[in-house]
Amino acid sequence: MAKVDEPQPHPPKEQLPNISYCITSPPPWPEAILLGFQHYLVMLGTTVIIPTSLVPQMGGGNEEKAKVIQTLLFVAGLNTLLQSLFGSRLPAVIGGSYTFVPTTISIILAGRFSDSSDPIERFKRIMRATQGALIVASTLQIVLGFSGLWRNVARFLSPLSVVPLVSLVGFGLYEFGFPGVAKCVEIGLPQLILIVFVSQYVPHVIKSGRNVFDRFAVLFSVVIVWIYAHLLTVGGAYNGTAPKTQTSCRTDRSGLIDAAPWIRVPYPFQWGAPSFDAGEAFAMMMASFVALVESTGAFISVSRYASATPMPPSILSRGIGWQGVAILVSGLFGTANGSSVSVENAGLLALTRVGSRRVVQISAGFMIFFSILGKFGAVFASIPAPIIAGLYCLFFAYVGRCWGS
Numbered sequence: 385m386a387k388v389d390e391p392q393p394h395p396p397k398e399q400l401p402n403i404s405y406c407i408t409s410p411p412p413w414p415e416a417i418l419l420g421f422q423h424y425l426v427m428l429g430t431t432v433i434i435p436t437s438l439v440p441q442m443g444g445g446n447e448e449k450a451k452v453i454q455t456l457l458f459v460a461g462l463n464t465l466l467q468s469l470f471g472s473r474l475p476a477v478i479g480g481s482y483t484f485v486p487t488t489i490s491i492i493l494a495g496r497f498s499d500s501s502d503p504i505e506r507f508k509r510i511m512r513a514t515q516g517a518l519i520v521a522s523t524l525q526i527v528l529g530f531s532g533l534w535r536n537v538a539r540f541l542s543p544l545s546v547v548p549l550v551s552l553v554g555f556g557l558y559e560f561g562f563p564g565v566a567k568c569v570e571i572g573l574p575q576l577i578l579i580v581f582v583s584q585y586v587p588h589v590i591k592s593g594r595n596v597f598d599r600f601a602v603l604f605s606v607v608i609v610w611i612y613a614h615l616l617t618v619g620g621a622y623n624g625t626a627p628k629t630q631t632s633c634r635t636d637r638s639g640l641i642d643a644a645p646w647i648r649v650p651y652p653f654q655w656g657a658p659s660f661d662a663g664e665a666f667a668m669m670m671a672s673f674v675a676l677v678e679s680t681g682a683f684i685s686v687s688r689y690a691s692a693t694p695m696p697p698s699i700l701s702r703g704i705g706w707q708g709v710a711i712l713v714s715g716l717f718g719t720a721n722g723s724s725v726s727v728e729n730a731g732l733l734a735l736t737r738v739g740s741r742r743v744v745q746i747s748a749g750f751m752i753f754f755s756i757l758g759k760f761g762a763v764f765a766s767i768p769a770p771i772i773a774g775l776y777c778l779f780f781a782y783v784g785r786c787w788g789s
Contacts, residue, residue: 403691403737404595407475410742415599419738420746422602425764426779427479427726427751429772431456432640432765433560434480434721441492442510442720443503446643453640453765454755455650456480456719461751463710463723468741468748472695472703475733475744476686478710481724482560483678487671488514488720491664508655511718516658517668518715518722522708524672529705538680538697546684553681554784557727561780564773568633571613575774579605583735583778599736606771610635613768632770640765644758652716668722672711675724679707682725685783689730690739731779 405411411419435452444452456479463478491513500506528534541549565572583601590597597604614635616622622630631637683703687695710723733739754761 403739404599405738405740405743406691407473407739407741410740411738416740416743416746418600418603419736419740419743421750422600422736423477423729423732423744423747424750424754425602425606425767426728426732426772426775427460427477427747428457428764428767429769429775430480430482430726430728431460432767433769433772434482434485436769438485438488438492438720439507441489443500443506445504446640448504448507450640450644450758450762451648451650451654452718452720454644454648454758454761455654455717456714456721457751457761458650458755459710459714459717459719459723461748461755463707463713464748464751465745466709467703467706468745471706472683472687472699473741474683474686474692474695474703475690475739475741476683476703477726477729477744477747478707478723479726479729480719480721481675481678482557483675483724484518484668484671484722487517487664487667490667491517494661494664509659511655511720512657512659513661513664514720515653515655515715515718516660517664518711519658520660520665521668521672521722522712522715524669525676525704525708525711527708528676529701529703529708532698532701534676534680534704535697535701538700541680541684541697546681549677549681550685551784553678553685553727554731554780554782557776557780561773561777565770565777567773568629568768568770570616571609571633571768572770572774574612575605575609575771576777578609579775579778595737599738601735602732602775606767606775609771609774610767613771633768635766635768640762641759644762646759647756648758649756650717653718655718658715672708672722675711675722676704676707678727679704679725682727682730682783685727685730686725686733686739689733689782690741692739727783728776728779731782734782735778 410416435449439449439452460479467478492510497506497509579601582604583598586597617634622634714723
């Protein structure tokens with residue numbers, strides 16, 4: 385009896401269509417530089433928001449805030465290069481993570497720092513305690529990654545489990561999107577509308593053939609809304625408003641440009657020798673584990689939007705190991721925050737359809753360059769937070785719908 389041919393299953397949809405440049409196919413240098421600068425602008429939001437929230441609670445002023453932002457930016461550039469060269473080798477930006485913020489706040493509120501009468505001395509003591517906790521917490525990801533233990537976990541990540549993981553990584557960060565826009569609706573909402581209009585509608589109306597509008601939508605929209613926000617500021621729209629409104633809306637209230645030094649190179653142990661506490665280290669280790677799971681989903685999202693082949697468990701484990709090194713570097717330099725894969729930059733890969741590794745390495749160069757030249761970096765860091773929140777609303781949605789693309 386002749387064997388009946390069974391119907392063949394549909395081929396797996398592993399790589400996305402319409403990807404302009406994948407990991408190993410870089411765009412021309414002028415375009416690559418502009419795309420790299422876009423990645424720098426997007427990750428700058430998290431880099432500024434986290435120290436702006438933490439440093440005043442620690443007792444630091446504008447000068448300390450500017451130095452922490454410079455350090456976080458320098459470390460992000462260094463870790464992004466290490467990840468793209470030796471880690472997963474994906475176009476993943478490694479930057480500050482919101483996951484570590486609650487643990488850092490718990491260290492700030494610890495009673496053992498309340499006896500410091502000098503706020504700057506209190507800031508340095510808390511920073512050294514945070515450094516010690518991060519150094520200990522980094523061992524978790526380093527051991528799980530480089531030993532191959534996380535590879536054994538990654539082998540069980542089927543599409544059925546990957547979909548909710550990646551979706552939760554994207555949609556779980558929406559608390560930094562729309563609520564951030566609501567802090568200054570007259571700036572955040574125009575930013576959200578403009579980036580959606582430029583990236584989703586204009587390319588279908590104006591057929592340029594070079595994907596200018598959707599590829600550089602961040603540059604177009606941020607520059608326009610930034611100028612608009614500055615006109616509102618100098619026009620006196622916020623004179624007499626509440627301090628919280630002025631901080632969110634004005635373009636001259638960050639205090640970074642005056643406080644930032646012209647040239648400064650961050651270095652390890654710049655705040656002093658780290659101090660260690662078992663309870664704080666354990667709490668930071670739990671945050672490190674949460675960041676590990678979050679970054680696993682972000683790595684998968686990045687590999688998909690970069691049109692890469694499915695990431696082998698061994699490569700994922702190696703990337704986690706190097707992310708542990710990134711947390712160690714953050715602890716050595718004193719950033720008051722740990723590192724993880726930037727989810728918003730993964731969303732930017734989806735928007736631009738450019739997954740080139742060279743573009744992300746160029747963005748790392750911008751991070752290091754502007755962290756050393758403090759005044760120039762502070763100009764871009766003064767972009768109002770609602771503008772960045774408007775970008776988040778689109779990028780987190782892209783990551784959340786990654787596997788449905």
